[in-house]
Amino acid sequence: MVKKIISGGQTGADRAALDAAIELDIPHGGWIPKGRKTKDGSLPPRYQLKEMPTDSYPECTERNVIDSDGTLIMSHGDLTGGAAKTLEMAEKHDKSWIHIDLNKRSAFASATLVSAWIIKYDIGVLNVAGSRASKDPDIYKATLRFLKVVISLNQITNSYPTEQTAFDKWPNTLDEAVDRLITELSLKDKTKIAQMEEDTLHLLISLAEYIKERFGLWAGNESLMESCRFLSKKYGIHYELREDDASALIIKELWNTLRKTHGLRVVK
Numbered sequence: 001m002v003k004k005i006i007s008g009g010q011t012g013a014d015r016a017a018l019d020a021a022i023e024l025d026i027p028h029g030g031w032i033p034k035g036r037k038t039k040d041g042s043l044p045p046r047y048q049l050k051e052m053p054t055d056s057y058p059e060c061t062e063r064n065v066i067d068s069d070g071t072l073i074m075s076h077g078d079l080t081g082g083a084a085k086t087l088e089m090a091e092k093h094d095k096s097w098i099h100i101d102l103n104k105r106s107a108f109a110s111a112t113l114v115s116a117w118i119i120k121y122d123i124g125v126l127n128v129a130g131s132r133a134s135k136d137p138d139i140y141k142a143t144l145r146f147l148k149v150v151i152s153l154n155q156i157t158n159s160y161p162t163e164q165t166a167f168d169k170w171p172n173t174l175d176e177a178v179d180r181l182i183t184e185l186s187l188k189d190k191t192k193i194a195q196m197e198e199d200t201l202h203l204l205i206s207l208a209e210y211i212k213e214r215f216g217l218w219a220g221n222e223s224l225m226e227s228c229r230f231l232s233k234k235y236g237i238h239y240e241l242r243e244d245d246a247s248a249l250i251i252k253e254l255w256n257t258l259r260k261t262h263g264l265r266v267v268k
Contacts, residue, residue, distance in 0.1 A: 006030035013130025016143035070096035070123040074130030086129040170216035172223040194258035208247040217243040
């Protein structure tokens with residue numbers, strides 16, 4: 001689970017990473033050249049970065065790679081300049097890295113890929129680098145939006161119950177499944193799900209897997225499947241429902257319920 005986000009504090013992807021951390025109440029940091037030097041002046045004091053004894057950008061890039069568990073590099077297109085240097089440093093120090101070219105992958109594919117990478121390599125301290133705003137005016141907004149989805153998803157999927165719950169029976173209906181989830185999920189998770197946009201619900205991959213396993217969809221819970229088939233007609237779904245479709249319907253109904261009860265709360 002991501003516990004801290006660091007970057008070099010430069011314009012573009014670096015700055016978006018720090019703003020995402022602040023907005024999501026995640027500790028942030030990183031190394032910046034002496035004098036808090038950036039291409040658009042001194043980095044504002046609200047960003048909690050440490051100054052290097054040198055004004056060298058490459059040395060800061062290397063230090064941030066070393067001090068992290070893994071590096072995410074964001075771009076629209078091929079890597080150049082400092083972003084390319086970041087990849088070079090990650091390979092030099094045998095550090096895990098992932099490059100997301102936002103021109104090549106959809107938001108769904110990219111977020112899924114990064115979430116899986118964070119889990120696989122147990123990324124606690126995430127270093128974020130990428131294009132600067134002077135070279136890519138759209139990279140800041142794209143990176144900020146992308147990281148907010150990935151980090152929120154990461155926070156949610158790492159807090160599902162891992163031990164058997166007190167419930168001995170599978171839920172028989174979709175309503176029972178939703179009620180069960182509301183009972184089992186933490187207040188923070190329920191609030192985060194309520195604040196998601198509908199078109200990002202498909203990113204809750206771990207929750208979907210949890211539902212299929214714990215609610216018996218993989219093991220033949222026909223009562224719950226039949227309840228989901230009945231609801232699917234409400235949404236104009238006429239094909240034969242499978243386990244993946246059923247879990248998606250349950251998540252959507254959970255989201256609909258939480259929007260009414262948790263949509264306006266802010267939990268830190």
